[in-house]
Amino acid sequence: MEIVILLVVIAVVVIGALGGLVVGSRRRKQPPPPPSATPDITAPPAEPHVGDEAETPREEPRRTIEEVDLPDTSGAVAVEERPAAPEIEIPEPTAGRLVRLRARLSRSQNALGKGLLTLLSREHLDEDTWEEIEETLLTADVGVQPTQELVERLREHVKVLGTRTPEELRGLLRAELLTLIGPDMDRTVKTEPEASKPGIVMVVGVNGTGKTTTTGKLARVLVADGRTVVLGAADTFRAAAADQLQTWGERVGAYTVRGPEAGDPASVAFDAVKEGKEMGSDVVLIDTAGRLHTKTGLMDELGKVKRVVEKHAPLDEILLVLDATTGQNGLVQARVFAEVVDITGIVLTKLDGTAKGGIVIAVQRELGVPVKLVGLGEGPDDLAPFEPEAFVDALIGD
Numbered sequence: 001m002e003i004v005i006l007l008v009v010i011a012v013v014v015i016g017a018l019g020g021l022v023v024g025s026r027r028r029k030q031p032p033p034p035p036s037a038t039p040d041i042t043a044p045p046a047e048p049h050v051g052d053e054a055e056t057p058r059e060e061p062r063r064t065i066e067e068v069d070l071p072d073t074s075g076a077v078a079v080e081e082r083p084a085a086p087e088i089e090i091p092e093p094t095a096g097r098l099v100r101l102r103a104r105l106s107r108s109q110n111a112l113g114k115g116l117l118t119l120l121s122r123e124h125l126d127e128d129t130w131e132e133i134e135e136t137l138l139t140a141d142v143g144v145q146p147t148q149e150l151v152e153r154l155r156e157h158v159k160v161l162g163t164r165t166p167e168e169l170r171g172l173l174r175a176e177l178l179t180l181i182g183p184d185m186d187r188t189v190k191t192e193p194e195a196s197k198p199g200i201v202m203v204v205g206v207n208g209t210g211k212t213t214t215t216g217k218l219a220r221v222l223v224a225d226g227r228t229v230v231l232g233a234a235d236t237f238r239a240a241a242a243d244q245l246q247t248w249g250e251r252v253g254a255y256t257v258r259g260p261e262a263g264d265p266a267s268v269a270f271d272a273v274k275e276g277k278e279m280g281s282d283v284v285l286i287d288t289a290g291r292l293h294t295k296t297g298l299m300d301e302l303g304k305v306k307r308v309v310e311k312h313a314p315l316d317e318i319l320l321v322l323d324a325t326t327g328q329n330g331l332v333q334a335r336v337f338a339e340v341v342d343i344t345g346i347v348l349t350k351l352d353g354t355a356k357g358g359i360v361i362a363v364q365r366e367l368g369v370p371v372k373l374v375g376l377g378e379g380p381d382d383l384a385p386f387e388p389e390a391f392v393d394a395l396i397g398d
């Protein structure tokens with residue numbers, strides 16, 4: 001009797017363990033580690049631990065022989081059931097995203113575009129009205145200098161026009177806003193790989209501005225364009241930051257290089273580029289931490305990350321992520337970061353949540369660097385290449 005009980009117990013344990021293994025292997029989503037993975041790079045998600053879901057299969061009702069459907073052999077060749085491959089998402093194409101997401105700019109549209117058009121349509125454009133126009137621009141964060149330039153030019157043109165039709169006003173405003181934004185600036189994100197090295201992009205900015213989200217979205221953009229991507233989780237301050245980035249990567253099959261928690265961000269960045277090179281990847285995207293409590297600390301850290309990465313090759317792009325809802329505060333941050341590293345492009349996030357679309361103009365003026373990407377939501381494909389014409393059209397409406 002004891003022997004029978006013992007056998008039953010053993011059988012249950014074995015079945016449970018087997019079930020656990022199957023579940024475990026299905027759970028692995030991270031793409032296979034690169035051939036050269038070095039020990040200091042944290043491996044993809046761990047194997048299931050003892051006890052992990054080992055219980056589940058035991059509770060599943062077991063099918064009896066009578067219930068098993070026999071394969072239908074009358075039709076085509078029976079297809080063998082294979083374990084599901086990790087689900088890799090196909091991101092949306094990037095062309096025309098800003099046009100598609102233009103409704104997200106409705107707050108800026110109402111406050112800036114419509115506001116200005118209404119004011120300009122007044123029969124008498126007296127001093128008070130011009131002051132209101134100026135206020136509208138300043139409230140939308142266009143910035144003092146650009147506002148004065150715009151108002152001056154509008155005044156001149158309106159004088160010449162005499163009577164103004166709504167179409168003329170719209171055309172005028174469109175042209176002048178475009179001039180301020182700079183339609184001819186090169187806004188391509190430099191990610192072209194060269195013979196011996198991937199394109200290298202570093203993402204910097206204050207915590208909470210959307211760096212990790214932007215890095216993840218950018219990886220999707222690149223994958224959608226047919227590139228292979230390696231992510232470097234150089235925000236080693238919190239383990240959750242690396243997890244967040246890795247999750248973004250896994251969704252599109254991009255490998256994430258991580259380091260130990262509180263480890264050296266520069267060495268993670270270095271390893272990421274090394275992996276990118278060895279895997280023959282097209283682009284390496286490096287996410288960084290953005291603690292700003294001391295400027296010197298930040299300067300030291302980012303400066304070091306940059307120097308260490310440049311032992312491999314120069315960085316192609318340093319993107320500064322700014323939260324558009326923070327207004328003038330964002331400009332202060334921009335100044336600090338520009339002192340530390342050579343910013344080559346700006347990403348303005350959360351433009352969907354603000355009426356202050358004029359920040360695009362102000363921040364470009366401040367840094368003399370173009371806005372290259374804009375964030376228009378929390379969704380995975382809510383990052384758009386910045387197109388001045390589509391942006392202005394969205395602001396002033398059709």
Ligand SMILES: Nc1nc2c(ncn2[C@@H]2O[C@H](COP(=O)(O)OP(=O)(O)O)[C@@H](O)[C@H]2O)c(=O)[nH]1
Nearest residue numbers: 207208209210211212213349350375376377378
């Ligand atoms: N509405 C909106 N939210 C955004 C956008 N970009 C990022 N976020 C949100 O901002 C929060 C902080 O983002 P995260 O990438 O973790 O910031 P980080 O600390 O700079 O890495 C998250 O909740 C994001 O979903 C955007 O363009 N629009």
Ligand SMILES: [Mg+2]
Nearest residue numbers: 211212235241
């Ligand atoms: Mg982050």
